[in-house]
Each structure stands twice: as structure tokens, then as C-alpha cells.
Amino acid sequence: MSMRYAAKVVTIIFINALLVSGCRQSPEEDIVVNKNEGTMEKIIQQGKASDKENLNIPETYTDSFSLDADEIKVNVDAKVHPVDPPLPVVRVKPHVITAEEAQKWAEVLFEGKTAYEPHTMTKQEVEEKILWYKQRISDKEALAADVGEENVQSTIESYEESIADFEKAYETAPDAELRQECRWEFHPMGYYNEIGYDGGMDEEGLNKTQQLIAVTDDLNGHTGQIVVSNRDEEDYRLNLMAFYYLDEHEMNDIPYKKISAEEAASIADKVLEKLGIEGWALYSSDNNSNEDEGKDSHMLIYTPAYGDVPVIQGPGVDVKSEDIYASNYYYSSLRIDIYNGIIYGVEWISPLEEVKTESSDVETLPFEKVYEAFRNQMKSKYTRDKVIDPADPTFQNKEADIEVNITHITQGLFRIKEKDNKEEFLIVPVWCFTGEVMVNGDNWGESEFAMINAVDGSTIDTFLGY
Structure with missing residues (x-):
């Protein structure tokens, strides 16, 4: 790509901070x-x-x-x-990330370690969630005060969907908490984050996002996690898969190893090949190395390429825009983080499928x-x-x-x-x-x-x- 200039990435997307927007409005100008x-x-x-x-x-x-x-x-x-x-x-069109793809990531990035469920809800915990939603539905006056009269019906429908999901989860929930191997099943985000529990509310509609989470222990002495999020709603779409060390800010025990930008790109390319991810081009590469502090970190950003021409990395698109024509979908990117020669983070955002x-x-x-x-x-x-x-x-x-x-x-x-x-x-x-x-x-x-x-x-x- 001798004639291509890779502009420096100035915006990093933090998906975990997503909130749902309200109704969209017509744009003030022609699109x-x-x-x-x-x-x-x-x-x-x-x-x-x-x-x-x-x-x-x-x-x-x-x-x-x-x-x-x-x-x-x-x-x-x-x-x-x-x-x-x-x-x-x-x-x-957007590619919906599958459980099979998450399993493939675990095979490669967990380095053969067993993948577990992050937390197995007990039958009692599931019952309490179901009860909470039913109580909210039964008290329509309180519900209207919280979400507005015009949003009561849609909120009830969302709660009923959550109840159905938790009733299904109840069938396989254990009587007592135990460590279980990952079942590779998607759940509403609230299943993991306890949205709408203990007095909280799913007023942001995050339970419309389906998540799958897997964790593993003793990954170079640390805990690794894979998170998949899929959402296809009127307000916004989301397709994301991320692997990272849960304690990534405490990695001083990993021995210092200085590698070049070319070596970092080679490590990343080999992992992408193992993951079966094709058709992406290296867009930018940043290195922060300090031998005195014992760290050498590389951040590599990839974007899709079509006919050997790379897609320019977009800024942090406004997924909460109220403009009725807005895409409300993050631009596609693939980020790989390497620390002292070890991959400790991979983030795949908005993968796409070719239609025509x-x-x-x-x-x-x-x-x-x-x-x-x-x-x-x-x-x-x-x-x-x-x-x-x-x-x-x-x-x-x-x-x-x-x-x-x-x-x-x-x-x-x-x-x-x-x-x-x-x-x-x-x-x-x-x-x-x-x-x-x-x-x-x-x-x-x-x-x-x-x-x-x-x-x-x-x-x-x-x-x-x-």
C-alpha cells in the first residue's frame, strides 16, 4: 500500500458506555x-x-x-x-456475530484454556428478576411516573420479553452457584449486568442487546474474557466482539520484550489468520515503549478492504443521533493490542457482509x-x-x-x-x-x-x- 496514507486514529470507541436514544427527528437540511x-x-x-x-x-x-x-x-x-x-x-450489510465465532476466538485467544460462564445465576436469582419485572408491570401508575405515559406500553412489552428470556434461563439455572463451562448462549444484557434489578430499571432498553460472555483463568497469570454484543433495533445497531484481560492495568508481571512494528504486525496477522478473519488491511500502528517501566505496547488498527482498496477509518459516529436518516451504526474497525509481545486485547466492531x-x-x-x-x-x-x-x-x-x-x-x-x-x-x-x-x-x-x-x-x- 505504498500510495496509501494511514491517517492517525484520534477517536477510540468505548462500547460499554452505550445508551439508547429517543425518537429520531427529521434532519434540518437535505441529507x-x-x-x-x-x-x-x-x-x-x-x-x-x-x-x-x-x-x-x-x-x-x-x-x-x-x-x-x-x-x-x-x-x-x-x-x-x-x-x-x-x-x-x-x-x-451488518454481520451478526455468532456463538460459533465466539468459540473460535476462545480456542485461539484463550490458548487452549477452558472457557467458563462468568456467573451462573441461581434459580432464586432468576425468580427474583422475574418477580421484579412482574411487579413493575402490575403497577402501571408507578411505571408511567418513571417512563412517561406514552412509553408505558412499549416498556411493558420490553419487560414481557425479558420475563420470557428469564423463564427460559430458569430451566437450566442451578440451585446453588457453581462454576460451569461456557454454554455459548446469548442472553439479554441484563442477565450479566443485572439491569432492572434491586430497584434499578431497564429504562435505557439495554436488554434489547443480546450478549454472550466467556471467561478463562490463568491466561499468562491473568483472567481473560470474551464479550459478544448484538443489537438490531430502531434506535441503533451494535455488533461487537472483544477479547481482553480483565486486569489489563496490572500486567507488570509480564517480562519486558521489545518488538518492532513489523514484528507486531506479523503477530497480529497470524492471529487474524487463525481467527479466520480475512479482507482487512492494516490502517494504523502506534507504539509506546519504555524499558525503564518494563513495557512495550503496540496498538494496530485494521479496516475492511475491497479490491485491495482500504476503507478510511471514520470518527466515533453518533449512534444516539435523532436524525431519522442517520446510520446509528459504528464504523467497522478491528483493533489488536500487544503488550511485551503478548496479545492482550482484540476488538472487532461492526463487521460487514458483502451483498453485491x-x-x-x-x-x-x-x-x-x-x-x-x-x-x-x-x-x-x-x-x-x-x-x-x-x-x-x-x-x-x-x-x-x-x-x-x-x-x-x-x-x-x-x-x-x-x-x-x-x-x-x-x-x-x-x-x-x-x-x-x-x-x-x-x-x-x-x-x-x-x-x-x-x-x-x-x-x-x-x-x-x-
């Missing part, structure tokens, strides 16, 4: 991905491929212009990172057209308030010298949501404009400023996924 309504579909149907010579892609690009009544200066002095054709358009190749090599816009779309987007949307919080007392009623420095313009693929399709997504060619923000001479960090659809020139709102 971004369909701004050029039907244009991309027509180009795909034409079946024409790009003439590389006519794309006029430079090695570098320079420009400067002002925004927001000259309050912001934009400096473009960027390295351009194209990819060689063909550039495909691929239709995909819409185009094996779609026609894309000349570079100047793409840059024009970027410039127009910045001029129409980027203001001082995008950079500085208007409520920040440090800058209230004060001038600020704001500069945006675009340093990289990267081509790749990106996942977008179609307006009227709730089940599938499209992987499309894009150009990503990244750089840094300077305020009064201080570097405020790297940022993605625009993601331009390379087929029709529309701007993609990466935080909403369309």
Missing part, C-alpha cells in the same frame, strides 16, 4: 449523501470506469482562502495520497472537481463557532487568530447510509481532507475537515454516517 439526488446511481448504472490520465491527481496541492468574514484562514499545503484503480462500489458489487470500477470525478466541492463545503459550513465554543469565557468578545492547515488529502473507500434503506450500506470511493487547527499559535490537534464522495462530489457527514 448530505443524496444532495446530488440520483447522480451517483446514474453514474454506477452507466458502467464507465475512470480514465486515470483525465483525473489530473497531483502529488501535492497548495491553496489559501478565508472563511467566516475573514475570521478563519485556510492554508492548503497537502500531500495527495491517491489509490490505483479499480475503485469499487460495494453494497454491504454495484460497480467493480466506478467512474470518479477529476481531482479539481473534488477540491472545488471541499472548498465550497468549507466556505458554507466552517465558522468560528465550529472551532471555539461560544460559551468559552476565555474567548468571549475577544478576537482569535484561527488557522486551518490542510496537510493530507487521502483517497480511499468509506461507508455511507442510503436514504431509504435501513438494512444495507454502500462502500464508495471518497477523498478525505485532514489537517490541524491553530488558535493564537497553539496547535489544537489533528482533525478531519471534509469527506467528499469521489463519484458525485457530495459531502458526507461522517458523524451521522451519510
